[in-house]
Amino acid sequence: MWAETFLERFYKQNRYTYNILLTHSMAVAEKSVKIAQGIRFTTVDVEFVYNAAILHDIGIFMTRAERLGCYGRYPYITHGYWGYRLLQSEGLIKYARICQTHVGVGLTIDDIKTMSLPIPLVDMIPLSIEEKIICYADKFFTKKQGNLAKELPLEKVRGQMMSYGKEKLLRFDELHNLLNCS
Numbered sequence: 222m223w224a225e226t227f228l229e230r231f232y233k234q235n236r237y238t239y240n241i242l243l244t245h246s247m248a249v250a251e252k253s254v255k256i257a258q259g260i261r262f263t264t265v266d267v268e269f270v271y272n273a274a275i276l277h278d279i280g281i282f283m284t285r286a287e288r289l290g291c292y293g294r295y296p297y298i299t300h301g302y303w304g305y306r307l308l309q310s311e312g313l314i315k316y317a318r319i320c321q322t323h324v325g326v327g328l329t330i331d332d333i334k335t336m337s338l339p340i341p342l343v344d345m346i347p348l349s350i351e352e353k354i355i356c357y358a359d360k361f362f363t364k365k366q367g368n369l370a371k372e373l374p375l376e377k378v379r380g381q382m383m384s385y386g387k388e389k390l391l392r393f394d395e396l397h398n399l400l401n402c403s
C-alpha cells in the first residue's frame with residue numbers, strides 16, 4: 222500500500238484527478254501483475270511491477286489535461302518525464318524509469334524533436350522486462366470516465382498504435398509477442 226499512499230501525497234488537493242488516476246493505475250497494475258506472473262523466460266520482480274504500475278502516471282498533475290482536472294503548464298504527453306523527475310528527486314530511481322518509459326510505446330529522440338516537446342532529447346524506450354510490461358499493459362486502459370477499468374480489445378489498441386504510425390504499431394506488436402510468448 223505504500224505506493225498508493227505515496228501517490229495520494231501529490232493529489233491531496235485534487236480528489237477528482239486522484240480518483241481517476243488511482244482507478245486507472247490499479248487497472249494497469251492488475252494487468253501488469255498478471256503478465257508478470259505468466260512470464261517464464263526471465264525473472265520478473267512482481268512486487269516492483271505492482272508498485273511501479275501504481276506510480277507510473279504520477280506526473281500528470283504537472284501537465285495540462287483539463288478533462289482530468291490537471292492544470293499544469295506542460296503538454297500531457299510529457300507526463301512520463303515529469304513523473305520521472307519527481308520520483309528521482311524522492312530517491313525512487315528505479316520507479317522513475319517506469320514513468321519515463323511508459324508513454325506510448327516509449328518516446329524516441331526523434332519523437333521528442335518532431336513534437337518539439339519541452340523535455341531533454343533522451344531515448345525513453347522501455348528496456349527492462351518490468352518497463353516493457355507496464356508500458357504494454359497501460360495501452361489497454363484509457364482515462365475516460367466510466368471506462369477506466371475496462372480493458373480495451375487488442376485490435377482496438379493496435380488500431381490506436383497504427384494512428385501514431387506504422388513504426389509504433391510494430392514496436393507494440395514486438396512487446397505483445399514478447400510478453401505473451403511464455
Ligand SMILES: [Fe+2]
Nearest residue numbers: 249277278359
Ligand atoms: Fe497510464
